[in-house]
Amino acid sequence: MHIMPSNLIDTDDVISSTAAWLDKAVIGLNLCPFAKAVQVKQQVRYVVSQAKTPEALLEDLERELELLAEANPEKIETTLLIHPLALNDFLDFNDFLDVADGMLEEMELDGILQVASFHPDYQFAGTEQDDIENYTNRSPYPTLHLLREESIDKAVEAFPEAEQIYEKNMETMRELGHEGWRRLFSKYEKK
Template sequence: MTDPAILEAAQAEADIRRWLERAVIGLNLCPFAKAVHVKGQIHYATYLDTHEGRLIDALLAEARALVALDAEVRDTTLLIAPHALTDFLDFNDFTERAERKLARAGFEGVLQLASFHPHFQFAGTEADDITNATNRAPYPTLHLLREDSMDRAVEAFPEAEAIFERNIETLEALGPAGWTALDVGPGSATS
């Protein structure tokens, strides 16, 4: 009999993969994601606890594991936390604390932290503004990126600074109904 925690972690990872493939790569929200996905250089880790202090510990452990490997083996890590920090404002505060912890642990200039949340909301936007979808994932997710890899990707990508504006245009053209049709919510990978 399979452990329920293993099944739950597998479902969370499948949901994040589906979101990555359909939204992030499918809509080209991040032009750098496809290459590392196709090469199998994304590591998925799932944190099933609710305790945010242990989530910081898990993030630091994932950061150490990421830098211990060559980028050709593991270029980036997605730490999925389906039960932790379900409130976006709490998650946003946590992300700031996590960035400080990573810096104190010696990862400043080595790793960047990006964040995704089902209720992500940019400052100055309404909760239902479609442009918030650029950072909306099925679960609270912390993304560790290698600074060197990001520098190389940005250098190779013409007009990298225009990505954000292009994403806004893409999402506004897609609209809320189009986003919903992508079917990238929790549990969608089983349908």
């Protein structure tokens, strides 16, 4: 499902790059064992925000949280709110996550929805910028992933070792290495 606002940026390209990342990295490397089913059923909503400021992005986030909360999960299970023009600095993006969580509470959606995060410069606490483990959360563009808590609970029930996903992902990334990551996406690099 694609939402393409005005022509400020090439939304088709942004969605295409994000979908390729989802297919090749998240699903292809099995970084999230729950992602394949919703992608195959076309229940992922891709939204490209034209926001250039955190304030404008917050408005888009509020709108998308409302829409996801009210939508039939059979139609829209999850939303990727991609914002290529806002919060390109990872530290600013990371700080914004507290604002996003505050929005969930303000809308009384905490415990119903949650916001996960992906960013081209994602860095886990206690790691170095170029550590391969950070790539589990590196997306082509800054992205807020809006999820249903109920769906997460069901997925965890169906996958009894869910708490081991993080460690398995770190091992997968170490085995793949930087060169393997580059090869995975070489088809999408601009010549």
